[in-house]
Amino acid sequence: MPITVWGLTLAQALLMSGNILLVSISALVGKELAAHPALMTLPIACQFIGVICATLPAAHLMQRLGRKTGFVVGNLIGLLGTWVSLQGLLLTSLSLFALGTFLIGIAIGVGQQYRFAALEACAQPLHARAISMVMAGGVLAAIIGPNLAILSQDWHSASPYAGAFYGLFGLYVLALCLIMMLPLPKPAVINAQAQIRSYGQLFAQPLLLAAVASGMIGYGIMVLIMTATPLAMNHDQHDFSATAYVIQWHVLGMFVPSFFTGALIRRFSTRRVILWGCGALLASVLVNLTGQGFWNYWWGLLLLGVGWNFTFIGATHLLTFSYQPAEKAKVQGINEFMVFSAAAVGSLFAGQGLVLLGWAWLNLFAIPWILLVAWLIWRLKEQPEEQRLAPGTKHQAKE
Template structure:
């Protein structure tokens, strides 16, 4: 595997560690700074808005200027955003803190392109494994992020949360130094008269429609149920330790399979792996519907993570067969925009959905969406899927 893929896996780990660190403290900072309870989650909302805002421009920018320029700009924005957020925290300004998390969200949005850069850095037979390796950086992030949040509490005398932003600053600087020395794909110059299909024409392809739907719904459903789980466990009188244990295994379920998902795609086809992911999501829902004991939550969230891994990595791989080189930025950009918009909706609806529907019906709500993905992928059968398989 090329050194670039290994480097991007480390960069992904640093990016996700920073994201986990930020998520772990943003709501607490919001609670400290907000004048009204409705504003407590404003920093997290701004982070999501920044991420979504960056997706399409980042993809187009990198197609014109190359991956290295795009990633360096993204990390510089993240470093500046970290400084702005820290100033907002120290000056007790919610608006400035939210502006900082918005800028950090932009950096996170740019970093979502790491997995696409990885597959562009290796031969086609290695594409699935390259995507998996980059996503496997999440295992390292799951260790670094929470521990950094704990260790940094005493790094600043004025606030227990300020130290986390020194840690976040350090993660972005490390990623920046890595990206500066890493050989990354250069911009691909297309002939002047190269025809680029419209979105309407692109989405007439069953493969693109299936890939985007798989990424959107797999991510959206995962975030919906994951975000609602701590609230549901609290209602069922499970303590914080039990909830943390469930979430920890969920995160492991999300990222540990990345070490072999690429090999599964290579051996069994992208189509089958996505269908297995849909199956894991449905089994997760079924377990959640059978009870609300600790082990119901544990197994349900573990399978939810595995299902997300198979649908998301499979969708990313399938997507690469739906566009021409000149359409790369356009398709990758709209895919990221739609996938992370779905994730944001899942996050925002989780609390209200649990309150309105209850745990059981919230899980039932997920079933038809999962079946939609399964149907779209199943329709591909082997008539379109061979393109995504024969070259593996």
């Protein structure tokens, strides 16, 4: 595997460490600063809105100027967002804190292109493995993020959460240095005469529709339940260390399978792996419905993480067979926009949904959406992905 893929794996680990750190504390900070319970998860929602705002511009910027320029700009915005979030926390301003998480979200949105950059650094037969490797960086993040949230509680006397943002700043500085050293591929030369299909023509492909739906719903449901969990655990009198431990194992569930998800895709097909992911998401909901003890939360979020891994990596791999080289930025950009729009809705609804519906009904709400993904993937049938392209397209998407 090329050194660039290994470097992107480490960059992904640093990015996700910051993301996990925010997940561990943002809802709790929101609870302290919000004037109304419905606004508790506003900072996380703003983070995902930032991700959404970055997706389309980042894809097109990188196609024109290259991956390195895009990633450096993203990291610099992340550093600014960290400082703004810290000021919001110290000034007890929810709006300023949310602005900071919005800027951090932009950085995270740019960083979501790491897995696509990895595809460009290796041959097509290695694509599934490359995606899995980059996502496997989250295993390191699962160790760094929650532990940094716990250890940094004593770093600043003004707030037990302020120290976490000093740690987040350091993570982004390391990621910036790493990206600047990596030999990332230069922008590809696009044939000006190449025909680029409209969104309507692209989404007429059942394969693209299924891939985007799998990414959207898998990510949206994961964020909905994950974001609500710290609030639900706090309501059930579980302490912060227990919550951080549950989040840590959730993240391990999200990323440890990445070490073998690529091999599973090669052996059993992308379709089956996504269906297994839907099964894990349903199992998570069932566990959550059986009770609200520590082990219910632990098992529920562990299965939620595994389900997300299979649906998200499977969706990313499926997506690569749905576009021509000239359509890469267009398809990757709209995919990221739709996936993280779903995540933003999930994060924004989590706090209000928990207050209005309760933990049990919030989980029941997820079931029909998971079944929808399973149906869209099931109807693709067992065929090699390359044979399911839209009529008249004999190409295979190449990075």
